[in-house]
Amino acid sequence: MSHRQYAVTHTDIEKLNARLLSISLSRDERDWQSVFHTHHFTELFFVVSGEGNFLFREKLYHIKTGDLVIIPPYMEHTEQSIPDTPLEYYVIGVDGISFQPAGEQTCVQVFCNVSNKALVEEIFSQMLYEMRNPAYGSDKICQDLLEILILRIIRSQHVIPVPIASTYMTKECARIKEYLDSNYSEPITLDTLTDLTHMNKYYMAHSFAKYTGKSPIQYLNDRRMQAACTLLRDTDHSISAISASVGFSSQSYFTQAFRKKYGMTPIRYRQSQAGDDAANGS
Template sequence: MSNELYEMKQTQKEHLSVKLLYVTKAKYDKDWHSTNHAHHFTELLYITRGKGTFVFSHEEVPVKENDLIIINPNVEHTEKSCADYPLEYIALGIQGLAFSSPDAAGLEVNFLNDHQGEKAYQFYFQQLIKEVESRKEDYELVCQNLLEILLLKMMRKKTFNLEKTASEIISKDIAFIKNYMKQHFRENINLDTLAEAGHINKYYLAHSFKKAVGISPIEYLIQIRIKESKILLETTNYPISNIATITGFSSQSFFAQSFKRVTKQTPSQYRRMHGESSSASSRKSERSKSKANKKEPRLP
């Protein structure tokens, strides 16, 4: 008879101060339409089957079975599924932490592959699903502990650090205000409007927004309006006064002043430059078509 005894040393480390918000299982089908969205918390997304792409910050990254996607708070993203091999995944919402990389500060999204031979992460995701589906006694506590084990296993790889988020309430408020401005930028908006919409003290909003985003809420609103006005200047013949009104500016002069400050050009200069570029591209395309038609052999 052999007996191995492993004594556990006392540790000063405490439990991770994280909270599991939800566990969800999803499968793409024909009536599923992906839309851009963001969370005020971190999300882990584990691909259990299928293929597709993960879209964020104007990037599309291919994803497949056994990929683990880490999405930090307030990152706009969506998923697109392959029609022939639909995506299936398990997602976890986690409050109280964000991931950072030793090599890259400000990490938004990162991708890991749960190697076929190990599938170390898959086990914990599947156990979490089993617990929430069975809802046996103390399943919430079991899920919370499974989450902590999963995170500790990930940290062992030395690929990531876990950082406590400064305040989930602040993050949630800022995410709401940003989305509100994107949806209502054509309307007459000021700091009081935003504070009322978010049920936030306007001085607290101004301070926390600038601290989190780097610019004031009104400057962020102006940038949204300028971005929209660029599209209208490039693609329509609307008078500049109309574009100023459509994009929510109080006057044409304020629009012109704001546009020049942000782009270093007047709206007219921007339209003229981009109009010429568009016309040149169109003429070049027509010439190419004309040459191609001339080279086509005549049929006997």
């Protein structure tokens, strides 16, 4: 007979401090509305079958069977199936940890090209089984499986685990973000936000930038630009009407800011989108 024995070597790995909050298995049956939403924890989203798109406010990514998406806390997102290929997917909620790509300073969404899809799916499946059939040690088994999954992600995707304490958005900053997302069309200044949170103006701006990578005013202008792009693409409203509806004080300032961000005027952007639609036959 043949026999080969391997000695176990022990590696000092810093404790992850990741805590499993929830796990679910969902299938898009077209009976729910896909809307942008956020969570205060990290999500691990794994596609079991189907095909669709994963959307953030500024980006859209195609997803398919075997893809794994890491969504950091407080990042607005949603998913949509492609007709006739409904998505089926696991979602895990994880507290205490998020991820940064090597060389980055902030936590961003990570799309993992999983090499061993069957192994990753089996980890999710075992966790769901334990939660559906709780018995002695189920929570411990799930926690250990979570750590195995995270270590495999770290190993294959070259990401760095970050304690949630260094990325966790404070209640005040989360309130500012929610306010800007909902009221971007209104006149908003730093004084507006300090009155909202009762924080020192400069500390508030610094704290918000720490968690989002942008100052409150930069975030507000980006939010307005996103809304403007949607209106330019999907309506025939005039440029002046769009400028006013998304919160800019003048059309000239809106055009200047739009050109600076996108390298073209709003009119040129609308023309380019109409050309793309015509080329795609829509």
